[in-house]
Amino acid sequence: MSEPTGVIHDIGYQRYTGPRLGRRHVFGALYLHGLRTAFGLGRSAKAKIFPWLVLGIVTVVAAGVTAVRSQIGEVVMTYAQFADNMSWLVIFFVAVVAPELVSRDLHSGVLPLYFSRPLPRGDYALAKLAALGSALWLLLGAPQLVMFLGAAFTTTDGMSGVWNELLDLLPGLVYAALWAVVFASVGLLIASLTGKRAFAAGGIVAVFLMTAPIVGILSIMPSRTVNELAMLGSPTALVHAVGRYTLGDLLIPGGQTEDQIGGFGPVYVAAAVLLVAGCVALLLMRYRKVAAR
Amino acid sequence: MLPTLVGVTLIATESLTKTYGGGVTALADLTVAVEPGIVGLVGANGAGKSTLIKILLGLLTPTSGRVRVLGLDPTTDSAAVRARVGYMPEHDALPPDLTAAELVTHLGRISGLPRTVARERASEALRHVGLYEERYRPVGGYSTGMKQRVKLAQALVHDPDLLLLDEPTNGLDPVGRDAMLALVHRIGTEFGISVLVCSHLLGEVERICDTLVAIDGGRLLRADRISAMTSVTDVLAVEVSEGTDELAARLAALQLPVRRDGRLLLVELADDHTYDLILGAVAELDLPLHRLDQRRHRVAELFAAREPSHV
Numbered sequence: 001m002s003e004p005t006g007v008i009h010d011i012g013y014q015r016y017t018g019p020r021l022g023r024r025h026v027f028g029a030l031y032l033h034g035l036r037t038a039f040g041l042g043r044s045a046k047a048k049i050f051p052w053l054v055l056g057i058v059t060v061v062a063a064g065v066t067a068v069r070s071q072i073g074e075v076v077m078t079y080a081q082f083a084d085n086m087s088w089l090v091i092f093f094v095a096v097v098a099p100e101l102v103s104r105d106l107h108s109g110v111l112p113l114y115f116s117r118p119l120p121r122g123d124y125a126l127a128k129l130a131a132l133g134s135a136l137w138l139l140l141g142a143p144q145l146v147m148f149l150g151a152a153f154t155t156t157d158g159m160s161g162v163w164n165e166l167l168d169l170l171p172g173l174v175y176a177a178l179w180a181v182v183f184a185s186v187g188l189l190i191a192s193l194t195g196k197r198a199f200a201a202g203g204i205v206a207v208f209l210m211t212a213p214i215v216g217i218l219s220i221m222p223s224r225t226v227n228e229l230a231m232l233g234s235p236t237a238l239v240h241a242v243g244r245y246t247l248g249d250l251l252i253p254g255g256q257t258e259d260q261i262g263g264f265g266p267v268y269v270a271a272a273v274l275l276v277a278g279c280v281a282l283l284l285m286r287y288r289k290v291a292a293r
Numbered sequence: 294m295l296p297t298l299v300g301v302t303l304i305a306t307e308s309l310t311k312t313y314g315g316g317v318t319a320l321a322d323l324t325v326a327v328e329p330g331i332v333g334l335v336g337a338n339g340a341g342k343s344t345l346i347k348i349l350l351g352l353l354t355p356t357s358g359r360v361r362v363l364g365l366d367p368t369t370d371s372a373a374v375r376a377r378v379g380y381m382p383e384h385d386a387l388p389p390d391l392t393a394a395e396l397v398t399h400l401g402r403i404s405g406l407p408r409t410v411a412r413e414r415a416s417e418a419l420r421h422v423g424l425y426e427e428r429y430r431p432v433g434g435y436s437t438g439m440k441q442r443v444k445l446a447q448a449l450v451h452d453p454d455l456l457l458l459d460e461p462t463n464g465l466d467p468v469g470r471d472a473m474l475a476l477v478h479r480i481g482t483e484f485g486i487s488v489l490v491c492s493h494l495l496g497e498v499e500r501i502c503d504t505l506v507a508i509d510g511g512r513l514l515r516a517d518r519i520s521a522m523t524s525v526t527d528v529l530a531v532e533v534s535e536g537t538d539e540l541a542a543r544l545a546a547l548q549l550p551v552r553r554d555g556r557l558l559l560v561e562l563a564d565d566h567t568y569d570l571i572l573g574a575v576a577e578l579d580l581p582l583h584r585l586d587q588r589r590h591r592v593a594e595l596f597a598a599r600e601p602s603h604v
Contacts, residue, residue, distance in 0.1 A: 012483065013421060013480075013483060013484040013485075014417065015452055015485070016406075016410070016414060016451070016452035018407070018410060019407065020376060020404070020405040020406065020451075021405045021406070021407060022405065023372075025405065025407075026402070026403055026404075026405055029399075029402040029403060029408075030403060033399055033402075042395065043390060043391075044390055044431075047390070104388060105388070108385070108386070108387060108388040108389065109382070109384055109385050109386045109387075110386050110387065110388050112380070112382040112386055113380075113382070113386050113400055113447060114400075114403060115352060116350050116352070116375055116378070116379075116380035116382075116457075117375055117376075117400070117403045117404045117451075118372040118373070118375045118376040118404065118405060119403055120372070
């Protein structure tokens with residue numbers, strides 16, 4: 001079948017001869033898209049409710065803590081403690097956002113559209129991981145910034161007071177990053193296993209909350225060594241133990257760090273690194289398989 | 294049948310074989326070369342069409358054999374191949390809560406287009422496939438035909454040199470099928486983009502293709518240009534109420550290739566002179582002529598196993 005040639009059409013197809021951006025830009029586009037998705041931006045109003053509700057709660061808590069401190073002068077929680085105290089919210093945030101980032105793509109079958117483009121398989125997973133990690137870090141870091149600003153403007157020690165606050169804030173932000181990395185890698189791995197968002201959310205909550213009793217049981221075993229290693233039992237406790245070891249009295253004022261983890265600080269750090277590395281490796285393997293389908 | 298590299302070869306495979314883990318052979322020793330244009334890839338479900346497409350995209354590694362797409366090797370240079378290829382998958386592939394405009398723009402950026410260019414080209418691509426105001430509505434509310442159009446638009450957004458369309462008419466009603474085929478034909482002829490259309494319906498793709506590749510059970514049945522296939526298939530069907538054998542003998546004596554098909558005699562049509570020869574033969578033998586008409590063989594008959602005789 002051939003149609004007459006030479007027919008005049010109103011606006012023809014335009015070939016594209018402009019620049020095609022490289023891998024870094026593509027990664028950046030996918031990362032930004034993921035970060036926006038995490039907070040429901042560019043999505044329906046329904047998708048915005050939960051992320052902004054959580055963000056609202058942590059900000060209000062931070063504002064309250066700041067207000068109490070400036071009025072009464074009592075430090076309710078340090079920057080680092082803030083992340084610990086918000087861990088429940090972080091778990092629920094991961095349980096909602098991680099499936100939103102990866103399970104939805106699995107379910108809708110959009111992945112072939114990604115992997116038929118010049119996007120390396122691993123880049124997809126890493127961009128999503130970076131987006132979730134950044135979202136978590138913002139969730140924990142932004143309220144700390146609120147606390148810092150409150151403290152900085154009400155300090156009575158002038159510039160040195162601000163400087164001291166900053167020195168307290170920075171480890172808090174690093175600790176928030178640790179929370180973000182551990183929770184993002186574990187949560188995203190679980191979510192990437194299923195296209196059903198409800199299952200993924202349930203799985204994430206289960207892994208983070210159901211492992212808590214393990215720590216409880218291990219910590220009352222009649223062996224000091226087992227007790228001191230008990231916090232390897234759950235990701236939440238693991239992060240906390242690393243915090244105890246590295247931050248010391250920024251996290252536990254009064255310094256009873258040695259009581260719970262003994263001399264096993266480096267073991268906890270190594271365990272955290274292994275956990276993250278293992279989850280990322282499994283995530284990359286998972287997407288190597290998905291892409292070929 | 295090694296590809297003679299005259300002009301540009303669009304897709305070339307050489308002894309391409311793909312065996313899956315369970316010992317299932319999806320492609321067996323497939324050697325084929327096609328030139329730019331609209332290529333129809335036909336075969337029954339499970340013939341290996343989707344496997345071939347995934348190898349062309351570099352998503353699957355062949356067990357053995359070689360493959361080249363647009364002069365590039367997708368097994369080693371998959372990113373370069375994918376930058377120049379657009380792929381429309383067979384199954385549902387659209388997240389329901391994004392609008393068509395957002396989705397196609399986003400995928401354009403994943404193909405490496407700068408932000409503003411991606412947005413412009415996304416609305417252009419959607420316009421070319423016939424989606425206008427609808428593109429600002431979430432895809433979840435679209436009809437099957439509209440979804441197929443969005444899938445086609447996302448394959449076009451980055452201006453590829455080759456489109457791989459896996460069953461583009463799947464799930465469409467007859468009107469939708471015709472519209473989709475017309476669109477594919479337009480892309481292949483007016484846009485200057487080569488197209489590989491997969492289908493299990495031969496009658497559908499033969500209408501729009503320049504070249505047909507038929508595979509079955511992972512093996513090549515036939516690959517040729519449509520013009521070559523149809524030019525030899527124009528035949529005259531002659532029916533006389535008696536003396537069919539005498540006529541057949543007479544026509545054979547006149548050097549006309551003739552064969553029996555039930556009560557019919559099929560004569561290959563070389564030119565208008567063939568008519569005169571047949572009419573002359575019928576008149577000389579004084580046979581009652583029932584009918585004499587030209588048949589344009591559908592390409593389907595070329596692949597039919599029930600035709601052992603040469604055509």
